[in-house]
Amino acid sequence: MPTMLEVRELAHRYGTGPGAHVAVEDLTFTVHQDELACIVGPSGCGKSTLLRCIAGLIRPTEGEISLHGDVVRGVPDDLAVVFQDYSRSLFPWLSVRGNVEFALRTRVRGRTERRRRAQEALSWVGLEASASKYPWQLSGGMQQRVSIARALACQPALLLMDEPFASVDAQTRADLEDLLLRVRREHGSTVLLVTHDIDESVYLGDRVLVLSKSPASIVADLPVDLPAQRDQITTRSSPEFVKLRTEIARLLHDRAPAVGEPEPSSAAEKFLAAERAEKEQQSTRSGQ
Numbered sequence: 001m002p003t004m005l006e007v008r009e010l011a012h013r014y015g016t017g018p019g020a021h022v023a024v025e026d027l028t029f030t031v032h033q034d035e036l037a038c039i040v041g042p043s044g045c046g047k048s049t050l051l052r053c054i055a056g057l058i059r060p061t062e063g064e065i066s067l068h069g070d071v072v073r074g075v076p077d078d079l080a081v082v083f084q085d086y087s088r089s090l091f092p093w094l095s096v097r098g099n100v101e102f103a104l105r106t107r108v109r110g111r112t113e114r115r116r117r118a119q120e121a122l123s124w125v126g127l128e129a130s131a132s133k134y135p136w137q138l139s140g141g142m143q144q145r146v147s148i149a150r151a152l153a154c155q156p157a158l159l160l161m162d163e164p165f166a167s168v169d170a171q172t173r174a175d176l177e178d179l180l181l182r183v184r185r186e187h188g189s190t191v192l193l194v195t196h197d198i199d200e201s202v203y204l205g206d207r208v209l210v211l212s213k214s215p216a217s218i219v220a221d222l223p224v225d226l227p228a229q230r231d232q233i234t235t236r237s238s239p240e241f242v243k244l245r246t247e248i249a250r251l252l253h254d255r256a257p258a259v260g261e262p263e264p265s266s267a268a269e270k271f272l273a274a275e276r277a278e279k280e281q282q283s284t285r286s287g288q
């Protein structure tokens with residue numbers, strides 16, 4: 001498959017002089033066309049900084065980013081982003097269809113064609129019947145489906161997703177993950193998705209890039225050797241899945257155990273258990 005995204009020796013520093021903060025350093029990786037690559041890393045390690053550089057929102061201090069061979073020097077036309085906070089990314093005064101059409105206003109000529117593309121993308125995410133509603137009339141999961149439809153309607157060369165499912169309850173999250181896998185299978189798209197959630201990175205990804213603590217650098221680039229057709233129960237309990245998520249937890253939890261401390265494997269399990277507990281808490285909070 002051809003290379004869609006190339007990140008070469010990327011570094012970004014906020015500020016200058018002694019107070020400068022190095023957010024990412026020496027990041028090099030590629031994402032191929034039609035691939036879904038997940039980035040997982042500790043909180044504050046520089047994931048959003050990396051995405052902002054790829055989206056052309058900030059200019060990296062060092063290194064270069066290319067999208068289908070063109071060096072990124074501003075916000076690329078054929079790139080779409082789905083953020084975690086769907087409530088702030090949709091216009092409340094526009095209908096669901098209006099929100100999707102709005103994203104097409106500079107990309108697609110002709111109102112009829114914009115409407116057709118919006119309606120098509122809404123059908124991909126199962127929202128064609130809600131096209132005339134307003135975002136505030138929809139559940140959180142449905143609003144995020146609108147954000148996904150809006151991004152897909154643009155037929156982006158690259159879809160960036162920044163913690164896209166972190167603000168919904170656990171069941172909705174699983175539904176949205178499956179929706180993303182299905183839409184990708186049926187319509188093809190190149191996706192770079194950032195998540196805190198190790199299980200989610202393995203469940204969704206063709207590859208998982210594991211980042212170090214701040215400043216972020218790549219500690220592992222792991223292929224996910226699972227079938228394209230995935231299932232929340234069977235896939236997540238398969239030995240390959242468990243092995244990979246344990247390996248990632250170990251990489252993120254990278255330190256030698258002190259005398260009397262648990263072995264790395266049980267430390268990794270503890271880390272995963274803590275992560276699951278945090279997710280459950282978050283899910284309870286977002287369900288309230």
Ligand SMILES: Nc1ncnc2c1ncn2[C@@H]1O[C@H](COP(=O)(O)OP(=O)(O)OP(=O)(O)O)[C@@H](O)[C@H]1O
Nearest residue numbers: 014021022023042043044045046047048049050214
């Ligand atoms: N505009 C900014 N000015 C100065 N420092 C910044 C700025 N944005 C981010 N940082 C710092 O850069 C580091 C990386 O931040 P970034 O938001 O990229 O991390 P992250 O991995 O996305 O975090 P999280 O997982 O919590 O969302 C952090 O220490 C943060 O405080």
